[in-house]
Amino acid sequence: MKDDSQNNTAVPSDPTDNLLGYHIRRVSVIMMAELVKALQPLELRPAEATVLIEIEANPGITQSDIGKILNIKRANMAPLVAGLIERGCVRSSRRDGRSLALRLTKEGRRITRDARDAVLELEERFFGQLSTEDREQMTRNLRNLWQEN
Amino acid sequence: MKDDSQNNTAVPSDPTDNLLGYHIRRVSVIMMAELVKALQPLELRPAEATVLIEIEANPGITQSDIGKILNIKRANMAPLVAGLIERGCVRSSRRDGRSLALRLTKEGRRITRDARDAVLELEERFFGQLSTEDREQMTRNLRNLWQEN
DNA sequence: TATTGTTATACTCTATAACTATA
DNA sequence: TATAGTTATAGAGTATAACAATA
Numbered sequence: 018m019k020d021d022s023q024n025n026t027a028v029p030s031d032p033t034d035n036l037l038g039y040h041i042r043r044v045s046v047i048m049m050a051e052l053v054k055a056l057q058p059l060e061l062r063p064a065e066a067t068v069l070i071e072i073e074a075n076p077g078i079t080q081s082d083i084g085k086i087l088n089i090k091r092a093n094m095a096p097l098v099a100g101l102i103e104r105g106c107v108r109s110s111r112r113d114g115r116s117l118a119l120r121l122t123k124e125g126r127r128i129t130r131d132a133r134d135a136v137l138e139l140e141e142r143f144f145g146q147l148s149t150e151d152r153e154q155m156t157r158n159l160r161n162l163w164q165e166n
Numbered sequence: 167m168k169d170d171s172q173n174n175t176a177v178p179s180d181p182t183d184n185l186l187g188y189h190i191r192r193v194s195v196i197m198m199a200e201l202v203k204a205l206q207p208l209e210l211r212p213a214e215a216t217v218l219i220e221i222e223a224n225p226g227i228t229q230s231d232i233g234k235i236l237n238i239k240r241a242n243m244a245p246l247v248a249g250l251i252e253r254g255c256v257r258s259s260r261r262d263g264r265s266l267a268l269r270l271t272k273e274g275r276r277i278t279r280d281a282r283d284a285v286l287e288l289e290e291r292f293f294g295q296l297s298t299e300d301r302e303q304m305t306r307n308l309r310n311l312w313q314e315n
Numbered sequence: 316t317a318t319t320g321t322t323a324t325a326c327t328c329t330a331t332a333a334c335t336a337t338a
Numbered sequence: 339t340a341t342a343g344t345t346a347t348a349g350a351g352t353a354t355a356a357c358a359a360t361a
Contacts, residue, residue: 044190080320140187326352331347
């Protein structure tokens with residue numbers, strides 16, 4: 018009944034319909050655009066917000082370790098962190114002669130709380146329609162996929 | 167037993183662990199990089215391959231309609247299609263004074279077949295570890311998410 | 316020798332604006 | 339007036355290379 022191999026209606030065929038990768042990409046693009054908008058009032062970009070949240074959860078973490086965790090290159094971490102320091106959100110101290118340990122300032126904690134609220138609100142708005150089971154299963158599967166590849 | 171709210175081990179906490187959006191993003195980035203590599207031998211970029219596959223499935227489709235379906239702006243479709251025509255993969259004919267109807271050439275059909283093979287091979291390599299049920303459920307959920315947002 | 320941080324820079328992708336021609 | 343296509347261009351994100359300082 019659902020066989021449309023001899024489909025002669027005017028409905029255009031959609032060769033991407035069964036490609037999981039295609040749908041991941043489309044969701045990712047829309048979601049990132051929404052995230053940019055959600056963080057705009059805080060004057061934070063997604064990478065900056067994620068770095069702040071990572072520092073908050075791991076005070077004293079090294080700049081290079083954050084880059085490794087979040088897959089941000091050293092060369093791109095430098096100006097990003099410099100901006101956060103200049104804005105008074107982060108302070109850095111020498112861990113040894115090379116590494117910089119990062120911590121949030123009071124202002125940094127405030128803006129990080131707002132950023133996390135914005136992220137969680139977007140998560141709910143975007144994925145709230147999914148059942149808890151579907152959501153947990155997708156989270157588990159996707160986490161495994163990127164951590165293994 | 168699994169409560170680590172009083173965790174005092176050296177394992178760094180991971181504030182992104184439960185964020186579905188974060189995992190979608192990480193998977194998307196890795197997957198797109200793999201797709202770029204998989205299409206490199208054909209000298210196609212992901213957008214070009216997707217456009218070819220769309221034309222193959224809908225011969226005579228309009229350049230602007232492809233852009234609408236794949237979310238590619240007119241201004242970016244123009245040089246993309248021009249390149250495919252110059253390479254002898256696509257031919258365009260006037261549908262009316264404004265619109266261009268696109269079709270694959272013989273060479274275009276060959277390279278499109280190779281591109282689709284590469285895409286499907288990557289899908290299997292990347293998502294093959296998922297159970298059929300999980301894969302279908304993710305596909306369904308993600309398709310709904312981007313088509314509704 | 317390898318690692319950390321920094322700077323400069325190039326490349327890709329995507330977005331906007333302006334224009335022509337046609338519906 | 340709105341749509342289709344084109345061109346030029348700007349911006350964001352990410353990549354590489356080279357360098358200094360330190361382990």
